[in-house]
Amino acid sequence: xxxxxxxxxxxxxxxxxxxxxxxxxxxxxxxxxxxxxxxxxxxxxxxxxxxxxxxxxxxxxxxxxxxxxxxxxxxxxxxxxxxxxxxxxxxxxxxxxxxxxxxxxxxxxxxxxxxxxxxxxxxxxxxxxxxxxxxxxxxxxxxxxxxxxxxxxxxxxxxxxxxxxxxxxxxxxxxxxxxxxxxxxxxxxxxxxxxxxxxxxxxxxxxxxxxxxxxxxxxxxxxxxxxxxxxxxxxxxxxxxxxxxxxxxxxxxxxxxxxxxxxxxxxxxxxxxxxxxxxxxxxxxxxxxxxxxxxxxxxxxxxxxxxxxxxxxxxxxxxxxxxxxxxxxxxxxxxxxxxxxxxxxxxxxxxxxxxxxxxxxxxxxxxxxxxxxxxxxxxxxxxxxxxxxxxxxxxxxxxxxxxxxxxxxxxxxxxxxxxxxxxxxxxxxxxxxxxxxxxxxxxxxxxxxxxxxxxxxxxxxxxxxxxxxxxxxxxxxxxxxxx
Numbered sequence: 057x058x059x060x061x062x063x064x065x066x067x068x069x070x071x072x073x074x075x076x077x078x079x080x081x082x083x084x085x086x087x088x089x090x091x092x093x094x095x096x097x098x099x100x101x102x103x104x105x106x107x108x109x110x111x112x113x114x115x116x117x118x119x120x121x122x123x124x125x126x127x128x129x130x131x132x133x134x135x136x137x138x139x140x141x142x143x144x145x146x147x148x149x150x151x152x153x154x155x156x157x158x159x160x161x162x163x164x165x166x167x168x169x170x171x172x173x174x175x176x177x178x179x180x181x182x183x184x185x186x187x188x189x190x191x192x193x194x195x196x197x198x199x200x201x202x203x204x205x206x207x208x209x210x211x212x213x214x215x216x217x218x219x220x221x222x223x224x225x226x227x228x229x230x231x232x233x234x235x236x237x238x239x240x241x242x243x244x245x246x247x248x249x250x251x252x253x254x255x256x257x258x259x260x261x262x263x264x265x266x267x268x269x270x271x272x273x274x275x276x277x278x279x280x281x282x283x284x285x286x287x288x289x290x291x292x293x294x295x296x297x298x299x300x301x302x303x304x305x306x307x308x309x310x311x312x313x314x315x316x317x318x319x320x321x322x323x324x325x326x327x328x329x330x331x332x333x334x335x336x337x338x339x340x341x342x343x344x345x346x347x348x349x350x351x352x353x354x355x356x357x358x359x360x361x362x363x364x365x366x367x368x369x370x371x372x373x374x375x376x377x378x379x380x381x382x383x384x385x386x387x388x389x390x391x392x393x394x395x396x397x398x399x400x401x402x403x404x405x406x407x408x409x410x411x412x413x414x415x416x417x418x419x420x421x422x423x424x425x426x427x428x429x430x431x432x433x434x435x436x437x438x439x440x441x442x443x444x445x446x447x448x449x450x451x452x453x454x455x456x457x458x459x460x461x462x463x464x465x466x467x468x469x470x471x472x473x474x475x476x477x478x479x480x481x482x483x484x485x486x487x488x489x490x491x492x493x494x495x496x497x498x499x500x501x502x503x504x505x506x507x508x509x510x511x512x513x514x515x516x517x518x519x520x521x522x523x524x525x526x527x528x529x530x531x532x533x534x535x536x537x538x539x
Contacts, residue, residue, distance in 0.1 A: 097271070466483045
């Protein structure tokens with residue numbers, strides 16, 4: 057008997073909408089068709105924005121305690137139905153079942169943080185009398201919502217990265233339109249269902265599915281959309297910033313994150329952290345370890361132990377509890393990574409382990425002696441591949457690390473406090489992790505990078521600040537009793 061395919065609908069202003077033209081959603085591990093979602097049109101975008109305008113006005117008037125209550129209810133709903141969310145992530149994405157469970161727990165945390173931060177959207181008083189002639193004025197600053205937030209989300213964290221945009225947007229009193237990745241739209245739709253069940257008014261949240269080439273431009277260019285939050289690749293982010301015009305943006309873009317391992321490092325901890333950081337989620341992680349610079353006296357030992365640990369990783373079915381690495385998001389992406397590996401080999405680089413592809417699966421791959429002009433040495437691989445090179449000193453490692461268009465996060469292993477502080481000040485990155493790999497994030501921290509890695513910071517509190525505007529209020533008092 058043929059398996060029945062789920063025909064999903066998109067959410068526009070509280071109404072579930074179907075369309076004749078649909079997009080297939082497949083399991084990247086098997087290639088099996090698991091669902092279809094509507095392919096939205098430009099007219100759908102216009103309708104969504106029109107309804108979101110009403111939703112923004114309504115959300116701005118929602119008392120803080122009501123926004124908090126809704127966010128807490130959503131978190132509780134996900135907690136009570138976590139198996140559904142885990143299963144959805146596993147089906148549509150690259151994540152193993154263990155990785156999916158972690159993402160669901162993080163989503164719950166993100167939403168609860170959003171609820172708690174909603175109560176802390178406060179302002180400050182301004183001492184106008186600091187300037188002569190203003191002695192009779194008193195004033196303050198308060199924050200108000202921007203209005204409509206457009207949230208364009210990636211495939212690698214299909215639930216929690218949606219929550220990182222929706223949670224703060226609603227906490228701040230905005231309406232939000234989510235355009236999820238076409239490859240992984242189902243988790244965003246499940247999250248939208250949870251918000252409706254929690255009592256969120258209809259026009260505040262929409263999830264519009266479709267091809268980015270059709271619906272993203274009219275979404276981000278519309279004058280009523282006042283904040284664009286994008287997580288994805290550098291080239292796409294650059295194109296969006298060129299189109300949005302004069303409005304606020306938050307861009308979390310690419311990286312090729314380095315980790316430095318110095319001679320005095322704890323080798324066992326460094327190997328464990330960098331293996332995990334390089335190959336988790338099949339390497340499809342913006343802060344995943346892509347480059348490792350090891351001080352020369354430690355290099356051979358580190359490389360040997362790193363390869364030994366990598367060999368222990370199990371590539372296989374996402375539903376298997378013992379699987380460490382699942383497929384990449386598509387066979388097309390796997391072929392791209394394979395071509396980058398082949399380029400290194402042709403250019404004289406060394407494949408110490410791995411390098412083979414089977415359909416959408418790429419073996420965890422360790423490269424050395426990688427020529428500086430190869431693609432993988434300069435761009436974000438977003439796959440299970442890591443480069444390990446020797447360096448002469450900390451300064452050499454810092455120079456190699458900074459020699460990149462990207463600057464998201466970096467890691468360094470050292471036992472010396474002075475060395476750590478030197479790295480903190482000289483590494484050109486948005487985050488520096490000491491005695492850890494670059495792959496460290498909690499949902500409450502400011503997260504983002506410099507250079508080609510983005511604009512602004514995510515993390516609940518920091519996203520709320522970005523999704524609000526400041527208003528200055530001044531009272532001129534006659535016969536002021538205060539002065």
